[in-house]
Each structure stands twice: as C-alpha cells, then as structure tokens.
Amino acid sequence: MDVIAELTSLIGADAVLTAPSDLDAVTEDWRGRYRGPALCLARPANAGQVADVVRCCAKHGVPVLPQGGNTSLCGGAVPSETGPAPVILSLTRLRAIRAIDPVNNTMEVEAGCVLATVQEAAAAAGRLYPVSLGAEGSCQIGGTIATNAGGTSVLRYGNTRENVLGLEVVLADGTVWSGLYGLRKNNTGYDLKHLFIGSEGTLGIITAATLKLHPLPTRHAVAWVGMASPEDALTLLTRVQGRSAARLSAFEMINRLQLDLVAGHVPGRRSPIESEADWHVLIELSDNGSGEALDAELQAILEDAFADGLLSDAALASSEAQRHAMWEVRHSVSEANKKAGVGLTTDCAVPLSAVPAFIAAATAAVRALVPDLPVIVVAHLGDGNVHFIPFFTFDAWEAAASGDRDALAAALRHAVNDEAARLKGTFSAEHGVGRVQLAEMARYKPPAELALMRAVKQALDPQNIFNPGRLLPPG
Ligand code: FAD
Structure with missing residues (x-):
C-alpha cells in the first residue's frame, strides 16, 4: 500500500486530501512568496490519529510538515520547492478547549485552537491569556508554541514560552507524550516542554497544551x-x-x-x-x-x-x-505591507539601550547598498524587538532586482542582521527561523550551539522526518 492509501485507511478518506483545490491554500505561505508541492494534506481528528499519521510517514520515509494557521512570516509552514514532498499534517481539527481551571489559573487546549478563540474563552472565565499578535484571528495555539511567538504584550507577560506550563506531543516514533502539567514548580529533571517550544515542528507535533492564565484586566x-x-x-x-x-x-x-x-x-x-x-x-x-x-x-x-x-x-x-x-x-502593519509592496522583514532584537543606534546603523547599512531605500520600522520597543524592513514598491522591486533578487534580499538582510550582531543582538527574536533565516543561522549561531541542536534533533528525530530543511542549516 502506498502512503496515501495507508493514511486513508488509518484516518479516513475525508481526512486525506490530494485535490489541487485542497492543497493550494496550504502549500503557499501567507504572503504568497513561498510554495512547494505536498503529497497530501492529512487532517487527523485527535492525538491518536496524529500518531497514526506520524508512524505511517516514518514507515514510508515521507517527511511530515505540521501546519497550524499557516501565518508563518519566515516560510516555515509550507513545503520547499525541492526535496521529497511532505505530508502536510494540519492540526485544524484538534480544536477543543478541554478545561479551564480559574483557581489554578490554567487552561488545557488542543493545538488547533485559534489564538483569538483561546483569548475569548479565557476572558469568558474572567482570565487573560496574554499572547497577542496581528495574526491572532487565524494562527493556532500549536503554531504559536512551535514558534515561541512574541507579539505586543511581551514586556509584561513574556513570550509564549513563559505562558506554557505543559504540553502533549506526538514523537517521531508515534509515542504520545502527555506532559500536560499545570504546575508552577516541578523540578523533576530536564524540563522537556522547552525543547518543543520554539522548535518549529522539527522535534515533534504539539497536540495540546496547558496554558498559564492571568487576572483579566478591568x-x-x-x-x-x-x-x-x-x-x-x-x-x-x-x-x-x-x-x-x-x-x-x-x-x-x-x-x-x-x-x-x-x-x-x-x-x-x-x-x-x-x-x-x-x-x-x-x-x-x-x-x-x-x-x-x-x-x-x-x-x-x-x-x-x-x-x-x-x-x-x-x-x-x-x-x-x-x-x-x-x-x-x-495590528494591520503586516497586512498593509503585504499589499503595498515587497518588504524584506527582519526580526532583530537588541538590548533596549541600543535600539536607536541599531535603527540608525541599519538604515545606513541598507542605504549603502541601495541609495535612498525606504525603510519601515515596526518595533515592540518595550522588549527591544525591531522589525527593520527594507521596503520596495512592486515596481521598484522589479527594477532594482533585475539582476538577482535573492542575492539582493540576502545582502540587505545580512546588512541589517550584522548591525544587530555588532550590538549584541539577535537576527531572530520572535518569528522563528523557518527557511528564510537558514543562512542567518549558519552565519551567526556559534558552531557549538548548532552542534548541540543537531544532537537534540538526532536524538528525538533520528530519521529526520519532522520538517526537514527547516530551522537547522545543512551541514
Ligand atoms: P504556522 O504558520 O502554521 O506554522 C509555524 C511553524 O510552526 C511551522 O514551522 C510549523 O511547521 C510549526 N507548527 C505549527 N503548528 C505546529 C504544531 N502543532 N506542532 C509542531 N509544529 C507546529 N509572530 C510573532 O511572534 N509576533 C507577532 O507580532 C506576529 N505578528 C504577525 C502578524 C501577522 C499579520 C502574521 C501573518 C504573522 C505574525 N506573526 C507574528 C508570525 C507568527 O509566527 C505566527 O502568526 C504564529 O505564531 C504562527 O502560528 P500558526 O498557527 O499560523 O503556525
């Protein structure tokens, strides 16, 4: 039996989609910049079925690409143009809010819950789930955890990582790890949830989470x-x-x-x-x-x-x-920029005190490459995260990049990210690495850190079936 036939027998024909009309939306990213072929779209209904899909793909040696709301800004949630086509594993049907405990200030939700739905459910119980960002009407809790999303309330409540107490994850061998603890204290060895938070689907499939709630502001x-x-x-x-x-x-x-x-x-x-x-x-x-x-x-x-x-x-x-x-x-900045032209979004963070120097230096650096280039700045200033965006109108992009667009984009990104590195900052503060920032990982990450990450990947996903070619640069 081929992989599609076997998946169909495991989770049902209506949950394994292959028609181009079903695949179009899930094989292209939110901005319409990146796309690639998929074998099929699998839509399991629960963690057990997610495990079935993973086991089946592992048996056939087919990559698995978990997808939430497909709002990644770094090409992380859609297939590559080259390499073996993956099965896209959508979490959309895992959307139950399993429990809210207002005394413990926690809620247990499935990974496919849309972020705004989670915020609303928490508010209805008189509590706040504080992670908030422009895509909250379509991104999913699983996606925000997989990318350790930041957003607009980090200076008070922290990143997603600070708001997750427990996880349920399907591992590469199909084991369902249930780590849905609702504890503020738990020193029982390695805190495994933190491996999966921010791992961008490369170590396991998040199927549910226990979230930390806060008092609802009045x-x-x-x-x-x-x-x-x-x-x-x-x-x-x-x-x-x-x-x-x-x-x-x-x-x-x-x-x-x-x-x-x-x-x-x-x-x-x-x-x-x-x-x-x-x-x-x-x-x-x-x-x-x-x-x-x-x-x-x-x-x-x-x-x-x-x-x-x-x-x-x-x-x-x-x-x-x-x-x-x-x-x-x-919250409309990303939508506006998508409609207005080609913005080469960067995702730097520098120490707060260095933000003005960073903006000035990055502006000078990109204008040394493209004189008078307009730049957009969107900063979560309270936490030092600056999206410095060299910006081209569609016409200017056509004209300026008639030679080699990819090389120009890479040179401009490096120019900005070099300034962040010089000021002891990072090139990736909240959006993740995906495929867009792979070259930056190779350029800025110390070799010892990359080696440790590869060791973790090898231990958890020895067959490299989860999201190959993402997050970790080749080599
Ligand atoms: P997807 O885009 O579907 O996936 C993102 C990555 O996570 C992929 O690598 C995917 O394979 C993996 N993944 C998804 N679900 C799972 C799962 N259940 N288990 C394992 N891996 C999984 N980000 C910020 O941090 N701050 C912002 O302010 C912000 N604003 C945004 C505004 C707009 C308008 C848009 C379009 C995006 C914005 N983002 C922002 C990007 C942000 O990363 C995403 O919106 C969100 O975190 C991704 O969630 P998603 O469900 O869409 O995940």
Missing part, C-alpha cells in the same frame, strides 16, 4: 503619541516604567512610512492623530483594579513629557471603540 488606558526620534521614544518608555511599571502592558513604535502604508492600504484604518511626526508610539496601561480610570495616570505622564519637549502630539483613547481603533492600526 481597566485600560491607551494613547497614541507622535515623537521626533527613537531616542525620545526610549526616554518616554523609561519614564512610563518609572511611574507605572506594574501597569505597563504595551509600548509599541512604528515609523511614519509604516503608518502611511497602513492608512493607504487597509480600509478603515487611519492615523489616530493629526501629526507630521516621524515616529509613532502606542502605549497601553492596564490592571484589574477598580475605581478611577487609568487615563489620568497616563495623561499626567504624557503632559510632563510634552512639557519637556519629548513628544509633539498625543491622543488618549476616550472609549473602548477608540482603544480598539488604535490597536487595529498597530
């Missing part, structure tokens, strides 16, 4: 601020931290070009302030206290900053609708 204050420079934004961040550290839940920064692209390309989005400022910051305070709103606290900080010449314009959201509208602008 009060919010959100402001949109126009500023002259990243230096000023950093000074403002330090001031907010000095006065409201416990309530600061987001501090995001974008540059003028990014704001203009959102306003110009995403219907219904416009700048929350009338301002010529080159840099724009979104600040959120939140807590679960009662009484006076937090607005007065944020307003006082902004008034002082204004008096000191730190900011040029600011608007405080005066309603839930305005707060939502400000966040919608911030």
Whole structure:
C-alpha cells in the first residue's frame, strides 16, 4: 500500500486530501512568496490519529510538515520547492478547549485552537491569556508554541514560552507524550516542554497544551503619541516604567512610512492623530483594579513629557471603540505591507539601550547598498524587538532586482542582521527561523550551539522526518 492509501485507511478518506483545490491554500505561505508541492494534506481528528499519521510517514520515509494557521512570516509552514514532498499534517481539527481551571489559573487546549478563540474563552472565565499578535484571528495555539511567538504584550507577560506550563506531543516514533502539567514548580529533571517550544515542528507535533492564565484586566488606558526620534521614544518608555511599571502592558513604535502604508492600504484604518511626526508610539496601561480610570495616570505622564519637549502630539483613547481603533492600526502593519509592496522583514532584537543606534546603523547599512531605500520600522520597543524592513514598491522591486533578487534580499538582510550582531543582538527574536533565516543561522549561531541542536534533533528525530530543511542549516 502506498502512503496515501495507508493514511486513508488509518484516518479516513475525508481526512486525506490530494485535490489541487485542497492543497493550494496550504502549500503557499501567507504572503504568497513561498510554495512547494505536498503529497497530501492529512487532517487527523485527535492525538491518536496524529500518531497514526506520524508512524505511517516514518514507515514510508515521507517527511511530515505540521501546519497550524499557516501565518508563518519566515516560510516555515509550507513545503520547499525541492526535496521529497511532505505530508502536510494540519492540526485544524484538534480544536477543543478541554478545561479551564480559574483557581489554578490554567487552561488545557488542543493545538488547533485559534489564538483569538483561546483569548475569548479565557476572558469568558474572567482570565487573560496574554499572547497577542496581528495574526491572532487565524494562527493556532500549536503554531504559536512551535514558534515561541512574541507579539505586543511581551514586556509584561513574556513570550509564549513563559505562558506554557505543559504540553502533549506526538514523537517521531508515534509515542504520545502527555506532559500536560499545570504546575508552577516541578523540578523533576530536564524540563522537556522547552525543547518543543520554539522548535518549529522539527522535534515533534504539539497536540495540546496547558496554558498559564492571568487576572483579566478591568481597566485600560491607551494613547497614541507622535515623537521626533527613537531616542525620545526610549526616554518616554523609561519614564512610563518609572511611574507605572506594574501597569505597563504595551509600548509599541512604528515609523511614519509604516503608518502611511497602513492608512493607504487597509480600509478603515487611519492615523489616530493629526501629526507630521516621524515616529509613532502606542502605549497601553492596564490592571484589574477598580475605581478611577487609568487615563489620568497616563495623561499626567504624557503632559510632563510634552512639557519637556519629548513628544509633539498625543491622543488618549476616550472609549473602548477608540482603544480598539488604535490597536487595529498597530495590528494591520503586516497586512498593509503585504499589499503595498515587497518588504524584506527582519526580526532583530537588541538590548533596549541600543535600539536607536541599531535603527540608525541599519538604515545606513541598507542605504549603502541601495541609495535612498525606504525603510519601515515596526518595533515592540518595550522588549527591544525591531522589525527593520527594507521596503520596495512592486515596481521598484522589479527594477532594482533585475539582476538577482535573492542575492539582493540576502545582502540587505545580512546588512541589517550584522548591525544587530555588532550590538549584541539577535537576527531572530520572535518569528522563528523557518527557511528564510537558514543562512542567518549558519552565519551567526556559534558552531557549538548548532552542534548541540543537531544532537537534540538526532536524538528525538533520528530519521529526520519532522520538517526537514527547516530551522537547522545543512551541514
Ligand atoms: P504556522 O504558520 O502554521 O506554522 C509555524 C511553524 O510552526 C511551522 O514551522 C510549523 O511547521 C510549526 N507548527 C505549527 N503548528 C505546529 C504544531 N502543532 N506542532 C509542531 N509544529 C507546529 N509572530 C510573532 O511572534 N509576533 C507577532 O507580532 C506576529 N505578528 C504577525 C502578524 C501577522 C499579520 C502574521 C501573518 C504573522 C505574525 N506573526 C507574528 C508570525 C507568527 O509566527 C505566527 O502568526 C504564529 O505564531 C504562527 O502560528 P500558526 O498557527 O499560523 O503556525
């Protein structure tokens, strides 16, 4: 029996899809930049069936590519053009919210639950699942764990890694490892869940998770601020931290070009302030206290900053609708950039104090390669993560890269990432490595770290069936 026939007998004909119309959406990435052939799309309904698929693929020597919401920004969730075509294993049917324990502040969910659904279920129980990002309406919990997603609330609540207490994982031999602990303390040897968090589907298939919940904020204050420079934004961040550290839940920064692209390309989005400022910051305070709103606290900080010449314009959201509208602008950046042209997204993080120097140095470095090149900056400033994006309109990309687009893109990425490395930063802060950052892994990762990673991969997936050609560079 061939692999497709055997999979069909294991999980049913309606769960093994081979028609081009079924494969199109899962073999191309969110931006439409990367695609590759798949043998089939397998849609198991539970962890047992995931294990059946893995065992069958291992027997036939066929690679398995786990896929969640397919929102990866680094080509991690779709097949390569070359090499053996994989079985794409979709987690979409594993979407039960198994339990919420508001006393233990945990919830157990299956990997295919959409992130927004998990947030809503937690909120309905009076709790917060804090991981939040622009793709939350379509990315899955399993995908966010596999990539250790960051997003906009890392400065207060940490990355996904800090919000996962336990995992259920299907291993390369088909074993289902049930490590769904809901414990804050558990020193029983190696903490195995951390191997799988951020492993991008190369070590096992995450089928369920125990998530850490937090008190649901009852009060919010959100402001949109126009500023002259990243230096000023950093000074403002330090001031907010000095006065409201416990309530600061987001501090995001974008540059003028990014704001203009959102306003110009995403219907219904416009700048929350009338301002010529080159840099724009979104600040959120939140807590679960009662009484006076937090607005007065944020307003006082902004008034002082204004008096000191730190900011040029600011608007405080005066309603839930305005707060939502400000966040919608911030969450629309990836959609705007996809529609506007070709942005070569980088994913650097540097120490907070080095962010302004990084932005200046990266701008100079890319413009040494392509004079006057527009650059987009989207920064989770509160945690030092800067998406520095050399940007081409579609026409400019055609013209500029008539020679060799891949070489130009690689040179620009290296130019940016070299500056991050020089400032003791990283080239990959939250999106993962996927296939786009493989060359950077080879370039920046110390050989000893790569050797350790290969040893882990060899131990957990000796046949190399999980996501081959991702995360670990050849060699
Ligand atoms: P996929 O894209 O399907 O997969 C991602 C990787 O994880 C792949 O390697 C895949 O093989 C693997 N994988 C998926 N599910 C599993 C599983 N169950 N078990 C094992 N491996 C699995 N990221 C951030 O960190 N911060 C942001 O602010 C952010 N904003 C974004 C905004 C937009 C508009 C978009 C499109 C993406 C954004 N991202 C951001 C990228 C981010 O990595 C993803 O949105 C999300 O974490 C991936 O989830 P997914 O379910 O779509 O996974």
